[in-house]
Amino acid sequence: MSEKNNIVEIKDLKVDFQIRQGFVKEVIKREKKIVKAVDRVNLSIGKGEIVSLVGESGSGKTTTGRAILQLAPKTSGEILFDGKPIEAKSGAYMKAFRARAQMIFQDPYQSLNPRFTVTDIVAEPLLFDGTTYSEEEREARVIEALEFAGLKPGKDFLNRYPHELSGGQRQRVSIATCFVMSPDFIVADEPVSMLDASVRADILKLFVEMKTQKNTSLMFITHDLSLAWLISDRIAIMYLGKIVEIGSADLIAGKCMHPYSQALTSVVTVVGDRNKRKRIVLEGETPSPIDIPSGCRFHTRCPLVQERCRVESPELREISEGHFVACHFPERIE
Numbered sequence: 001m002s003e004k005n006n007i008v009e010i011k012d013l014k015v016d017f018q019i020r021q022g023f024v025k026e027v028i029k030r031e032k033k034i035v036k037a038v039d040r041v042n043l044s045i046g047k048g049e050i051v052s053l054v055g056e057s058g059s060g061k062t063t064t065g066r067a068i069l070q071l072a073p074k075t076s077g078e079i080l081f082d083g084k085p086i087e088a089k090s091g092a093y094m095k096a097f098r099a100r101a102q103m104i105f106q107d108p109y110q111s112l113n114p115r116f117t118v119t120d121i122v123a124e125p126l127l128f129d130g131t132t133y134s135e136e137e138r139e140a141r142v143i144e145a146l147e148f149a150g151l152k153p154g155k156d157f158l159n160r161y162p163h164e165l166s167g168g169q170r171q172r173v174s175i176a177t178c179f180v181m182s183p184d185f186i187v188a189d190e191p192v193s194m195l196d197a198s199v200r201a202d203i204l205k206l207f208v209e210m211k212t213q214k215n216t217s218l219m220f221i222t223h224d225l226s227l228a229w230l231i232s233d234r235i236a237i238m239y240l241g242k243i244v245e246i247g248s249a250d251l252i253a254g255k256c257m258h259p260y261s262q263a264l265t266s267v268v269t270v271v272g273d274r275n276k277r278k279r280i281v282l283e284g285e286t287p288s289p290i291d292i293p294s295g296c297r298f299h300t301r302c303p304l305v306q307e308r309c310r311v312e313s314p315e316l317r318e319i320s321e322g323h324f325v326a327c328h329f330p331e332r333i334e
Contacts, residue, residue: 052228
């Protein structure tokens with residue numbers, strides 16, 4: 001995909017966090033511990049494309065999404081939105097940026113203000129877009145957003161409070177709050193992890209409708225590869241702050257080459273795949289992001305590890321069209 005068709009481009013993005021320690025260690029001994037949450041990540045998201053970030057908890061998925069939306073400060077690197085660097089210090093720019101880029105948070109029980117009605121919650125972004133709305137226009141925009149999010153008839157939900165809604169309804173209100181601004185890009189952070197299976201399907205279908213009807217681009221953050229495969233155009237696998245593999249959804253689900261990706265896909269059932277997959281069980285624990293291993297950071301758990309892996313960090317390289325892998329010896333595990 002050409003750069004002019006990208007809504008978001010990330011170039012060598014790094015996000016580090018310093019851990020607060022005691023007075024003796026920080027001031028006297030001057031010891032600093034740094035968490036490398038995101039380490040030189042490169043990724044692009046096309047206009048009208050759904051790209052999923054998949055990985056274990058602590059792999060840096062959420063931090064990547066928050067950094068794009070300027071909700072987490074980047075340490076270094078460049079983030080382009082619609083071809084231009086994000087000017088975080090410009091108030092006017094950020095107001096316009098917020099109207100075009102939104103986030104759906106993981107927990108619908110915590111992300112909604114319990115003192116606000118649904119109308120207040122969904123209409124709040126309209127207060128900051130620089131347009132003056134009449135009461136009728138404001139209500140019409142809210143009802144339209146609610147009904148697109150699946151809350152029909154929208155008028156019945158206007159005066160309800162979050163505690164009067166189910167978990168699925170709350171998440172739909174969160175989606176409506178994003179949609180009311182007609183954004184071009186949305187970061188959805190584990191948006192269905194706390195919902196029942198039947199509700200999950202409806203929410204995922206809604207994301208696809210947003211893409212097809214509104215040409216909305218979406219970064220879908222999840223630890224569940226099966227969900228990513230259902231709705232994504234491309235999938236990026238993250239491990240310990242780095243992207244280790246990127247490819248189309250079907251390619252990652254069926255023909256991934258990185259050992260970590262293969263371990264994730266070994267437990268996913270793919271429609272049409274009649275070959276019984278052997279489950280790959282990784283040994284050991286994920287290393288701490290404070291003390292990242294030398295060389296390939298996956299080598300401590302990799303069943304195909306060789307000496308080169310322990311000393312040299314692999315770069316993300318293209319092994320076939322649109323398929324990138326960060327591995328010295330990409331091959332299928334039998």
